[in-house]
Amino acid sequence: MTDINDTRSNNLFRLATDNSFNQIIFTDADGKILYANTSSKKVSGYNPTELIGHTPKIWGGLMNKSFYENLWKTIKMEKKTFRSEVVNRNKTGDKYFASIIIIPITEKNEIQGYIGVEQDITDIRELDKKKTEFLSIASHQLRTPLGSMRWNLEMLLEEEFGKLPADAKTVLKQIYESNLRMINLVNDYLSVSRIEQGRVFDEPKSTDISKLIKQVAIEIETEAQKKSVVGEMRFDKTVIPKITIDPKRLHEVLHNLLTNAIKYNRKNGKIIIKVERKKNFIKISITDNGIGIPMKEKKKIFSKYFRAVNAQLNTNEGTGLGLFIVKSYVEAWGGKVGFESQVKKGTTFYFTLPLIPHHGNLSKNL
Structure with a gap:
């Protein structure tokens, strides 16, 4: 009876995996493929039997070194599920975009193997590309x-x-x-379309960050007065050095964060702008005492077009693009961006800039 149940379970397992549109593989702890479903042929171009005994490098391995270091750290050391989008190459040599999920299989906290699920998202990417090109053209036409x-x-x-x-x-x-x-709105769409098309090349100049922050604060003063929001600047007593960075893009980062701090603040609220000199970098933080960000939506906050539910209820204005732009630029300069928030108490967004920022294409990290 047990043998019959095992046979039925195996048949159901194969039916379930083979009827999936996604490629599904099982590997051992070293990443060698033990099983591949029939959709492998549709996704990577390889028959399941051709994959057995190989590692996914047979159709992958095109991402940079840091990507794979992070992947193995997540699934092997941390024993957590890894999700990402990658570029792979199928059997005929054509590159394609894929969404991947890798799940560690553990027993007594020891890795026994991995489950890998891969979906071909090339068509979705192409559609997204056309949408981006349309937005870019439309925005250019509206700008004048x-x-x-x-x-x-x-x-x-x-x-x-x-x-x-x-x-x-x-x-x-x-x-x-x-x-x-x-x-x-048009400027945001233009920035995002340039980022997605890899066309954001910075023009670095020696920039006084303190002076630039004061300039942006003056520009948004009218918006702040409408909500009776007051601002306070706390600059480190240590001299904040000038750094060589694109002042136009940095202005965009500061403007996005400060306008958000006003937009999602409460009436008679307060904004604190803090600038600190650390050993090898400068840290800028912007704190408000506004609506805050719900816990369940924090993971999505830097996603393109995303706006938290309470933000949508607070105001119809906003595209959900500002923080995506901030993250793209800051990380391209070699900095980091993050936030701390409590609902109905406020939010602090902060970012760091190395004293010697990276230069070149500000969209190369996407």
Whole structure:
């Protein structure tokens, strides 16, 4: 009876794995393949029998060294599930994009083997690429007329063409504010499309970070006053050195973090901007006492287009792109970005910049 049950279990197992659209493999503790389902042929181009005894390097191994170091650290040392997107090469030599999950199999806390699941996401990536190209073209086309509207509205508000009735001036201010929001939206879309297309090359200059922070704070002062939000700057007593970095991109990082601190703050709230000099880097932190970030949504906060539920309820404004841009730039410079948050108490976003930042393509790490 036990043999019959085992046979049925094995048949059900094979039916389940072979009917999956994804490639599924089992390996031993050294990564040698013991089993591969029939979908392996569709995904990697190899028949299951061709994979037995080999490691996944037969169709993989194209990512950089640090990627695989992190992979093995996660599944072998930490004994945790690893998820990522990779570029692999199929049997015919064509590269494709794949989403992978690797799960360690343990017994008495000892690794016995691994389960690997791989999905071909090339079509999804191609669709995403076309969407990015469309957004880039559309944003470029919108940028010029929006900029022209801004300058004309500013001239009208400054009454360069004559005095305006109070009611007309109020309406023009509302149109002007909507125009600025549209310009910020277009700039965010342009930044993201450049990052995704690998076209963000920085223009490093000697930059006074303290001075740049003060400049951005002045620019957003009007937004802060609308919510009666006050700011406080705490600069390290140690001299903050100038660093060679792209001031335009750093301005974008600071602007995104500070506008978020205002947008998601409470009425009569407070923002603290702190700059510290460490041994080999500078740390900048921005603290608010606003709505905070729910625990279950913290993992997604730097994802593209993501906005926490309480953020959506707080305001309709926002694209969910700002923090994605911040993370992309900071990590490309060789820095780190993170946050601490409690719901209804506030959030601190912080990032570090090495005293000698990396230069070149700010989207190469994606």
